[in-house]
Amino acid sequence: MVYCQNSQSQTKAVILVFKRKELLYDAENCSFVEGDIMKTDNEHARHQVFDIAQKGNIDRVTRVLNTAHAECVEMLYPYTKEEMLDGQEALDDVLRQPETYEIRLTLPKTFSLTTLRMLKELIHEYLVCRVLADWMSITNPASEAKWEKKFAMLRNKIQTALMSRTRKIRRKLKPF
Template sequence: MECHYTYKMSGGKTLVTLLFKREELLYDIENYSYVEGDVMQTNAEHERHQVTDVGQDGNIDRVTRVLDLAHAECVNMLYPYTKQPVDIKEGRDNTLTEMQEYEIRMVVPGEMSKTTITLLERLIHEYMVYRVLSDWMSITKPTSKRNWQEKLDDIEEKIYTCINTRCGRIRRTQTPF
């Protein structure tokens, strides 16, 4: 499973690093797609194996690209905590690279709860898995895409709720009116 590391910084901030292991993500993706194929109401083995072969040669390239996209989407969703300045000499290309770990580094307020970080970590894992399955089902079993997209949308909403939930007392200023 994923793990996270924390480091106390000056100014009451904490650096939190979330690591998502590719192997764990692929395990869940392949399990879900196997079940999806197993419960198909068809005798056409070709259709069934298209759904279940998500982790096989050739198909894994698509999975890698969608995992990379899902990771970038998660980093962007966490923008208040993940923003980084663009390097003046930054260069990028679209070379396909299989990352063994997906890392999210966040600078969070020191009073942020460990339970919030744990919840966020689990939600992001599910988001990345559902993002791949939604994409894969749109290709191999379009009738299931809607189900996975609904799960993805629900998880995305939970991530936003998790990072936007206020903790502690809210002080309201008194007005003379």
């Protein structure tokens, strides 16, 4: 996490950084376990589950990672919105493999650091599970539903974390 705080402002800028290498490492580990516990005698099918980050397959994984990152940015919309500049936006579908996936947030000064840390962990897991759900839909359809359920649960937790209190509450000492 990178913090930038303006003392005059009521907000602070935060960048959540997710390293592609770390995301792929976690996806490969889970994919290896999935392949290892597959109930099949077909070694070719098992080998396809293992090869999630191999040449040729990595392009599909990259597209899913890019999409999942965009989904996370959109989930955090109140804190990530960016204005479009007139005539400045040109988007294409060229495959990009960024070294890092960044989410730039503008948060109230009162936003909890513990919530931010939890968001970082939840988003990392979301990105990994999203990749695995897609990969399993291709190589091991029996396992796809498990990963879809996990990333749906993580999406719900991310959205719930954003709705948590961000301001201090003052309670009167006397109830009457």
